[in-house]
Amino acid sequence: MTPTLTHFLAVSAALFSIGLLAALSRRHAIFILIGIEMMLAAANLNFVAFWRFGPPSPQPVGVMVAIFSIAIAAAEAAVGLALVIAVYRHFRTSNVDKLNAMKG
């Protein structure tokens, strides 16, 4: 039995859920970023899997979308980690539960 599109989608759904788990259940800002990166990787895996199993086309559309998405994710990671450093400098913590200065 060779793996089909359904198997790839199932793995990608599992990866997405693990990323969501990391983003929702941890309180450290870097863990939330790790979770977001995992969810983005799951989405890219879906794009490439649909490209591979879909009807053949002259343009490799799924591959292109995945490449652009990786570039955007890299920019997002850089800005997100810079934000973590800025927040840490200001509040001396990166626990998102303690950043409640705007709480009414």
Next chain:
Amino acid sequence: MSSVAFVAIGILTLAAALAAASLSKLIHAALSLAVAFVGVAAFYFLLGAEFVGLVQVFVYVGAVAVLIVFTILLTRRESGSPARFKWTGALVACAIFAGLLVAIFKTKLPAAPAPPLAPLTVKHIGDSLMTSYVWPLQCVGLVLTAALIGAMILVMEEKRP
């Protein structure tokens, strides 16, 4: 496409991702994340998208994981309790995973194995980038420049009056 490779890569990726989500030490989680990204790159190789796999290794394992490790080292002086695990988050994630699985298995997807593929060369990808995708390429360049400048401005020392 061999199923042994699929199962092995899948177990490696998901185990590393679970470790990244649940290990209590931040640096261990970051290194597990790098392993999980290597697993995703192996999936790209398995799918015949070698260029995307290489980009994944260069960008994620080479740059993003190292960036995360650097940030951990810069923000390490942490006070207070270590990470408490929130079970509501786990519950929500499990519910969404179940919903996704139901949606995937109820949809009529092509059950055939992957059709034979003409090898996707870097020349082909470069031609596409320079013809049909030239505007997205320019926009990505602009976004990367803006992100570079923005990240530098964010971490510059604040002026103290």
